[in-house]
Amino acid sequence: MKRLPSLLIALLLPLGAIAVPVTYTLDPTHTIPNFSIQHLGMSTVWGHFERATGKVVIDRAARSGSVEVKIPTATVSTGDAKRADGTRSRDEHLRATDFFNVAEFPEMVFKSTKMNFAGDKVQSVDGTLTLLGVTKPVTLSANSFSCGANPMNKKDMCGGDLVATIKRTDFGMKYAVPAIGDEVKLFIAVEGYKE
Amino acid sequence: MTDLLNNPAVQAAAIPFVVALVLGFALAGTRYLVIAVVSGLVVVLALTIGFTFEPLTTVKKLIVTTFAAAVIALALEAAGVAARRAVVASLAAAAGLAAVWAVWRVLQQMQTPAAWTAGLGALALTLATTGTAVSASTSSSLRAAVVGACLGWGSGVLALFGASALLAQLGLAVGTASAAVALVQMLRGRESPLGWTVVVPTAVAAAIIGVLAAATGELRWYCLIPLPFAPLAASLVPGGALPRPWQQAFATGFAALVPIAVAVGLAWFSTAASSSTG
Numbered sequence: 001m002k003r004l005p006s007l008l009i010a011l012l013l014p015l016g017a018i019a020v021p022v023t024y025t026l027d028p029t030h031t032i033p034n035f036s037i038q039h040l041g042m043s044t045v046w047g048h049f050e051r052a053t054g055k056v057v058i059d060r061a062a063r064s065g066s067v068e069v070k071i072p073t074a075t076v077s078t079g080d081a082k083r084a085d086g087t088r089s090r091d092e093h094l095r096a097t098d099f100f101n102v103a104e105f106p107e108m109v110f111k112s113t114k115m116n117f118a119g120d121k122v123q124s125v126d127g128t129l130t131l132l133g134v135t136k137p138v139t140l141s142a143n144s145f146s147c148g149a150n151p152m153n154k155k156d157m158c159g160g161d162l163v164a165t166i167k168r169t170d171f172g173m174k175y176a177v178p179a180i181g182d183e184v185k186l187f188i189a190v191e192g193y194k195e
Numbered sequence: 196m197t198d199l200l201n202n203p204a205v206q207a208a209a210i211p212f213v214v215a216l217v218l219g220f221a222l223a224g225t226r227y228l229v230i231a232v233v234s235g236l237v238v239v240l241a242l243t244i245g246f247t248f249e250p251l252t253t254v255k256k257l258i259v260t261t262f263a264a265a266v267i268a269l270a271l272e273a274a275g276v277a278a279r280r281a282v283v284a285s286l287a288a289a290a291g292l293a294a295v296w297a298v299w300r301v302l303q304q305m306q307t308p309a310a311w312t313a314g315l316g317a318l319a320l321t322l323a324t325t326g327t328a329v330s331a332s333t334s335s336s337l338r339a340a341v342v343g344a345c346l347g348w349g350s351g352v353l354a355l356f357g358a359s360a361l362l363a364q365l366g367l368a369v370g371t372a373s374a375a376v377a378l379v380q381m382l383r384g385r386e387s388p389l390g391w392t393v394v395v396p397t398a399v400a401a402a403i404i405g406v407l408a409a410a411t412g413e414l415r416w417y418c419l420i421p422l423p424f425a426p427l428a429a430s431l432v433p434g435g436a437l438p439r440p441w442q443q444a445f446a447t448g449f450a451a452l453v454p455i456a457v458a459v460g461l462a463w464f465s466t467a468a469s470s471s472t473g
Contacts, residue, residue, distance in 0.1 A: 086466045086467045088355070088358045092358045093358050093360070096357065096413070097253065097361060097407065097412065101252065101253070101254075102411075103301045103410060103411040104252060104253050104300045104301050104411060132250070132252065133250035133252065134250060172244075172247070172250070175361050176360075
């Protein structure tokens with residue numbers, strides 16, 4: 001009888017090695033999709049979206065996971081929100097049918113199909129981006145990705161920078177090519193807290 | 196050459212004008228001038244967004260509707276159908292429903308009361324614009340072309356206030372093509388055999404461009420109210436009132452542009468007002 005607890009522990013011990021997937025809910029204030037695009041072949045215009053939401057699920061033992069990010073397209077901002085003279089601003093133009101057509105497509109969504117690891121670290125995420133109703137495969141490379149405790153609130157969190165380059169014409173956004181570049185560089189900063 | 200073809204003014208005005216002018220002369224003695232008008236749309240599409248229709252966005256639906264209106268116009272002309280009241284009403288109703296179809300996905304994003312208001316507004320504007328345009332054009336293919344030009348140009352300018360350069364280009368292209376068709380008749384010194392259908396695709400396109408500029412852009416909806424009055428104003432110039440086609444065209448155009456100018460003025464002041472309030 002005295003040996004029963006020891007036996008139970010010995011039987012249950014291996015179960016501790018089986019990791020479960022851990023879900024992190026993205027923090028909208030620290031998940032910022034940024035983009036850059038060539039203007040007239042001269043300068044680069046930078047912009048970003050706000051209030052992105054989503055989840056990251058990581059299973060380190062199984063070397064798998066998933067990412068889903070939803071981005072409200074109406075939040076696009078390139079630093080030209082409104083002009084004092086009443087003329088159309090760049091951000092107003094970006095929200096119109098020529099570009100993001102936010103009235104018809106209020107969201108763009110990235111959904112992963114596979115998470116790739118290098119050792120314990122997330123190396124890249126294969127998935128699809130749905131923009132303007134068109135879904136195309138996109139691979140986000142992780143420039144950095146790490147997890148740990150937030151030094152202020154002590155909550156478990158993960159975060160990183162995910163980058164990719166896409167062609168906007170692949171998604172039907174053809175207006176003003178090549179004056180405004182076809183290639184768009186994405187730089188998505190993500191942070192999420194463990195659920 | 197590439198830089199020239201990428202110039203928005205060339206895409207929306209110069210090339211559509213030349214193409215419509217050539218086709219207009221070729222078709223001047225026929226009842227199928229609508230082909231010359233639609234050529235403007237074909238040209239601007241070829242130079243800008245191309246001919247893919249997946250996914251079927253609001254702009255793509257606008258294009259499909261305009262082409263469908265042209266096909267219907269050709270069929271009516273080939274069948275020798277006169278612009279009787281029932282025909283005009285049916286065309287206008289179909290155009291109104293097509294406008295609702297075009298903005299359907301936008302309406303789905305709205306709260307129900309707002310969606311109903313916007314949908315009924317889109318239907319009413321397109322029905323009224325198409326109905327008045329066709330009614331004003333039954334007796335004169337020259338007036339049909341001039342009305343189409345004014346509606347196209349007007350919708351193009353309003354689309355600019357709606358923050359969509361592409362919609363503006365589409366409106367200006369169909370307007371310019373209609374103007375080319377009018378010019379053909381002026382240069383020939385006589386009107387073409389009846390072509391009241393010339394105005395059908397342009398009126399439909401102009402109305403839906405206005406609807407999209409308001410539904411998906413920054414244009415205030417009330418700026419579109421004067422649009423259906425442009426053909427009515429044009430019809431105040433009696434057919435044959437002036438001896439020469441170019442005189443008739445200019446008088447008709449001037450009359451039609453008055454409501455257009457009111458619409459543009461409303462858009463201008465609403466833009467200025469919103470900028471001053473921040």
